[in-house]
Amino acid sequence: MSGRLCNRIRSTSLMLLIILTGLSLALNAATAAASVSSKDVDSAVTDTIAFMLSTVKEPQVGSVGGEWAIIGLARSGYTVPQHYYDDYYSHVEQVVTANRGVLSEKKYTEYSRLILALRAIGADPANVAGYNLLMPLGDYDKTVWQGINGPIFALLALDSGNYEIPFNKSAVTHATREMYIEDILSQQLKDGGFALSGLAADPDITGMAIQALAKYQNRTSVKAAIEKAIQTLSRLQDDDGGYASLGVKNAESTIQVLMALCELSIPLDDSRFAKNGKTILDHLLTYYSKGQGFRHTADGSGVTGMSTEQALYGLVNYQRTAAGRSSLYRMNDVVSLLSSNHQADVGLPNKHKDVQVMPVVEPGKTFSDIREHANKTAIEALAARGIISGINATTFAPNQSMTRAEFAAIMTKGLGLKPKATNAFKDITPASWYSGAVGTAYTYGIVKGTSTAAFSPDRTISKQEAAVMIANAAKLCGMNTALSTLETRDMLAQFGDYTKTAEWARAALAFNYRENILSQDAWNIEPSAAAKRAEMADMLYRMLTAAKLL
The missing domain is CATH 1.10.287 (Helix Hairpins)
Known part of the structure; x- marks a missing residue:
């Protein structure tokens, strides 16, 4: 050869x-x-919950043995003894009452953390022993005083229940979401990350900043900031899939990056976050010991209570997002976990006795065509309660128009009203699917016909017609819908097409703008334009929220 x-x-x-x-x-x-399976995660979560219930027997108001434990347990869906949440809420009331509603003069994350826990168990943070715990977050200067943690957790807390920021009379600068977003963005470092101090990115804070900003990715500046931060987190990841903070590799740093990826729906085996075949999840479970929770560091140093609680809610977040459910802090699917003795009255004092709160019947319900939609929150919240449905099981068609009959149906469902037939309209037959909804809406004064004998159920509903129905429903819910002629004119005069509105719709339109059911940021009212399904869902969602029925 x-x-x-x-x-x-x-x-x-x-x-x-x-x-x-x-x-x-x-x-x-x-x-x-793929070394860590879903069974491994499920087993670790179940065991950690048992460990936590045995070690945190009476959760208090606090960062360890308190809110984070409650959030992880409540969002896990696992069965927890009823007294556990009831006792915790009683402790919250005691602390809030004893301190006259003042949890801290300096650290406003104390309010944010408590708001998140209360939301998770279905309690109202705006009324805890008569105190509104959302109020402090209306003070911008005090909220951001402690650094980037302030605006991060303020956004997470406010967005968990889509709460309006209350007007804080004592605040020098009244806060807005935009201000909190810009404050976080202004603190992004040159290397793309975030930190409490210094010029080098810290994975914990970078992960938390991403979690707070994730809901605002439709903004160009936010999207760009998140993309840079993700690149930084990928670069900071160690060869074993984990993270270090201040030179110390620890569970909490890994958890906060895991939380960020879940919030962004980035798979954990994404090539940017799988190093030497090891993912964040692989590394996190190296801190776990059966029956003992999670260690802070590999050698067992540090406080294990905090690392265990954070690991639990991080794994629960992974479970939820892997199953296609809402992430940990997107709490539109919450139900009250308190017994009837601890549940505050819902609704406004003057609401009609027949108006009821619609419970969540399909947690995590969503549609494939609303993932990036501005009204996603409203659509999911109503869908989870069976108030609104898609055009099929997976599609919502947010930009499709809605008929008068369809809107009457979601209005009556939203208020929990029982169907009532009516013979008022000749074009509504008893066999029509919308007969009961239209009859109910007419009986309670929510809708009128297009004439004395016709309802026109299949006609597309216009924006001003929808505004009138919403205003009528709001009155039924106990809201004050009255505006003077002068107030109505002043409210509507800011829009270029004000004169094109129908006289019969102006007071209702003004009410909707006054209560932020319709946004005043638009240039025009477009009163005769066909209302889109997503727009109608958003209007109803905002009205029910203002009426304390969600």
């Missing part, structure tokens, strides 16, 4: 060896990346 042929054979063999080695490494990496 010639030397040239031998060399060619050796070269070919070497090439095959390299290819086979590469394939082997790729397969090994894939196997390693």
Whole structure:
């Protein structure tokens, strides 16, 4: 055999060896990346919950043995003894009462953390022993005083229940969401990350900043900031999939990055976050010991109570997002976990006795075509309660118009009113699917006909017609819908097409703008334009929220 042929054979063999080695490494990496199964996570969560219930027997108001434990347990969906949440809420009332509603003069994250826990168990943070715990977050200067943690947790707390920021009379600067967002963005470092101090990114704070900003990705500046932060987190990740803060590798840093990826719906085996075949989840479970929770560091140093509580809510977040449910802090699917003795009265004092709160019947319900939609929150909240449905099981069609009959149906469902037939309209037959809804809406004064004998159920509803129905429903819910002629004119005069509105709709339109059911940021009212399904969902959602029925 010639030397040239031998060399060619050796070269070919070497090439095959390299290819086979590469394939082997790729397969090994894939196997390693998938080393943690959903069963492993489920087992760790179940065991950690049992451990936590045995060690945190009476949760108090506090960062350890308090709110984070409550949030993780409540959002897990696991069965917890009824007294656990009741006792916790009683402790909250005692603390709030004893301190006359003042949890801290400096650290306003105390309010944010408590708001998140109360929301998770279905309690109202705006009325705890008569105190509104949302009020402090209306003070911008005091909220941001403690650094970037202030605006981060203020946004998380406010957005957990889509709460309006109350007007805080004692505040020098009244806060807005925009101000909190801009404050966070202004603190992004040159390396793309965030930190409490210094010029180098910290994975904990970077992960938390992403969680707070994630809901605002429709803004160009926010999206760009998140993309830079994600690149930074990818760069900071260690070869074993974990993270270090201030030079110390720890569970909490890993957890906050895990939380950020869940909030952004980034798979944990994304190539940017799978190092040497190891994912964040792989690394996090190295801190876990069966029956003992999670260690802070590999050698067992540090406070394990905090690392265990954070690990629980991080894994619960992973479980929820992997199952297609809302993430940990997106709490539109919450139900009250308190017994009837601890539940505050819902609704406004003057609401009609027949108006009822619609409970969540399908937690986490969503649609494939609303993932990036501005009205996603409203649509999901109503869908979870069976108030609104899609055009099929997976599609909502947010930009499709809505008929008068369809809007009457979601209005009556939203108020929990029982169907009542009517013979008032000749174009409504008893066999029509909307007969009961239209009859109910007419009986309670929510709708009128297009004439004395016709309802026109299949006609597309206009924005001003919808505004009138919403205003009528709001009155039924106990809201004050009265405006003087002068107030109505002043409210509507800011819009360029004010004169195109119908006289019969002006007071209702003004009410909707006054209560932020309709946004005053628009240039025009477009009163005769066909109302879109997403717009109608948002209007009803805002009205029910203002009426304390969500």
